[in-house]
Amino acid sequence: MSTTLKYTEVLAKSGNDSEALKAALLERHPDLGLLVALELCTKVATGAMAWG
Incomplete structure (x- = not known):
């Protein structure tokens, strides 16, 4: 089984x-950049803001 979690x-x-x-993604990818x-x-993605 892969240890990589899907988005x-x-x-x-x-x-x-x-x-x-955001915290979970930053924990997995601390050097992500473009915060x-x-x-x-x-x-x-969570529906807190509409796109477009």
Whole structure:
């Protein structure tokens, strides 16, 4: 079994909380960079913000 979590699994474990999702992604990828994009992406993915 792969130890890499898919994005959808991380999203599900975050409980649809954008801050929890952001923290989980940063924990797994501390050198991710472009934090403003991560902030936007996690809000859209959890439904906290509409896209478009």
